[in-house]
Amino acid sequence: MDRGTHTTATALIEAVRERTAAARVAEAAAFVAVGDWAAAHTSDEVVGDPITSLGEWDSEALAGDQFLELGGPGAPVVAEFCIGEVAAARGCSFDAARRLVGDAVELRWRLPRVHARVAAGEVDVWRGRRIAQTTRSLTFEGAGFVDRHIAYVAGRATGPEVDRLVAEAAARFDPETTEAERHAADGDRYLSIDLGEVGYADPLTGTLRGTVNVHGSLDLADALDLERSIAHVARQLGELGCDPNLDIRRSMALGEIARRCDGVTTLEYDVEQPPTRARREVVLFVHLDQAAITGTLNGIGPGIDACTGMTGIDLARLDTPGLPRGAVTVEQVQSWCGSPDTRVTVKPIIDLNHHDAVNGYNPPNRTADHVRARWPRCVFPYCTRSSRTADLDHCARYDENGPPGQTSTRNLFPLCRRHHRMKTHPERRTGKRWTYRPTNPTRNEPPNAVIWTSPMGLRYLVDRDGTRPWPEDPGPG
Template identity: 85%
Template sequence: MDRGTQHAATALIDAVRERTTAARVAEAAAFVAVGDWASAHTSDEVVGDPITVLGEWHDESHAETLAGDHFLELGGPGAPVVAEFCIGEVAAARGCSFDAARRLVGDALELRYRLPRVHARVAAGEVDVWRGRRIAQSTRTLTFDAAGFVDRHIAYVAAKATGPEVDRLVAEAAARFDPETTEAERAEADGERHLTIELGDVAFADPLTGTLRGTVDVHGTLDLADALDLERTVAHVARQLVDLGCDQALDVRRSIALGEIARRCNGVATLEYDEDQPPTQARTRREVVLFVHLDEAAITGTLNGFGPGIDACTGRTGIDLARLDTPGAPRGAVTVEQVQAWCAAPDTTVVVKPVIDLNTEDAVNGYTPPDRIADHVRARWPRCVFPFCTRSSRTADLDHCDAFDQHGPAGQTSTANLFPLCRRHHRLKTHREMRTGRRWTYRPTHPDDGEPPNALIWTSPMGLTYLVDRDGTRPWPPPRPAPEPSDET
């Protein structure tokens, strides 16, 4: 690609970036305007007060009252109620349905009054409106204090937080501020576990083609620990089938694996055995791997001077949440009671990983990092470090930022030189583009030169640069602020 062509291509990408930024700013301004309009039509009452709202009256004696305007509860507890008729103006202005406008106004009120930190970032154009609305929709049922907890913890990463991450934080807030309801819901969920094999609807023939199939559907709801055990075993047997010559697709091999597991138990699953009739095959032990994340509060039993065993977030006694960070399992907080139930079984092996001090560095001479270094890097960088990528580092490759040289100095495989990249972005970094002959590159920042610490600067094949840190991705260097308008005429 010659210089003129490259300049034209760069100009096109710059245009995409500029217009995307302008669209984001305009959308944020429109969203804030909706919130301003709704705020001007609120009452002194708030959600949770004993007020009359649309939908609570059903008898004919209130028919005349229902014919007029009403205050609606569209936000969570603590948010003001808003007049119903003002929503019609929003719907007309945006050219959308009343229901869509109602949802928009509800999200705007939730952010403005219960998630002010996230709202400020949305208003500044730093967080997409759709991301802010996604967070608002997740916190609607939380108490006012629980919503504030979510706001404090997610505001600085709201621009990159994925839906499951938001849901996990909301679940943690609910557990902290309403533990009784959380435990009751967990107990109720335990009662909903099931495994159904649809033998009554054996699909011997496709109803459309008449083709004989001979398959059945299997579905169920399992305890997380049981699901992890099953997934580990199915994946292992599916890999064994490849070694035995099975060339079916992965999904097919997984279905075959489940049948193989059943046949290995001789068709009978037994939990206890008579001493006179020992089992033909030892039962596989459950392994629970706990990655321990401790801070001073957990070690000393105090939180911000609140005293032994007092949670600073809730003011309640006890630190009753554990953080699950296990490969192959969804990340997030679970109750201590849940962990106790998993570990209480007599056939469970508990592996506790040591505490990782992320302020220290470690290195080895070989190319492949040992587990202690791999765990350190993934704890320091929870996601793939490519710009805007949200994939977990638990399943990512570990890339040498400075390429490993077998004849080079010792200690090249270190926590300072390794970074997680998902397989797709690892390939982008490793291989060159066909048209430009260039590839993506990155380097750690240099704080002595005025760059932020603990961050990476990526350069695209077109020469565009991005800064990536634990808070997300942004163009680098940052755009200069627009000059203040002059008062001169």
């Protein structure tokens, strides 16, 4: 490497260092600003969190802006709707913003030494948040113990080291709870089936695999029984000539066990008295046009996939509660439909450009399916919740004495329950609420989108491609 090249390389790596340091300072400043925003929306009022957990709603939580307990004991409660402004400003979901605000509250009020080092840029924000997430269950004194012992090494403490210190604080300052948890250790058992998204074999190429992940923690005896059953059925599958890969046969065995009846799998039963299998149910919301249904274009020749240029439609999309969301291959759908143990419901939605309107407040199923097909997600800025579980909101308020046809595919939009409340009820501090309207192409606004205005007057445009900040309203024009 000659001198000139060395000088250039040095300048480049210096630029990396400078920009990394600047990014850390900016991230710390933004985190402190989030804490300041939360502090402006706190209350000394001691209340319970009306939202028992994300996605589980108490009926009393439908009454408007509520105070939430986001930090541990000793931290103030924070107005729920103020989190919406943070979510929109950062371009993230409400749940992510809620976690961010909760971490800021925990550090600011219960871990002040760690918070000071984060604010000074001496400890990365992610490290400070990692500590805050472990201390919420501690008493106020326990959190102070962790703060005193971890602050000076917070920039290099590992996760296990933090966990051990938190466990020690719990044992020191809340021994009764610690002992009770020790005796209830078997309550940590769980089994999770990730039905959020269909998996991909290769994220870079997008190759579909049509699978989901299963993980959990079982009682040892239960785990041994399950292992014996899986090994037994996987061996039977191999003897029947199934895939030679043992891992694949084991995953298939679990499905066979799930469909067994009276403790007998479908692979081992008396021919005279076969058991009844639990039927698998698949609901497909398939977006089709006439060419996809008939296999022809204008009734003349084979239909062409506009994306691939190939004949035919090779993919279907699953989009219904309780099932993975995403695309699956036609071959996989055919394997489901060809099984006598599968009940398949296909709901075609034809020509989404056609609009439907009905009289009355509640939309019929065809209208609801149409709206949710047009908007796969809640239309609130940056929200990622599926429209299949969302409320359908009348953008223009429904008037019982108004004209017919107010319930239409033009006036209905999916809003998850939280954001529906934020649109309906005002924020505590400002007395204002979130509002939105469809875009108007005559005002040089993109078609098929909505524009939201926050209580602070900030605007965001939401379309099927996502959310982006939008300029201030120029007024009538």
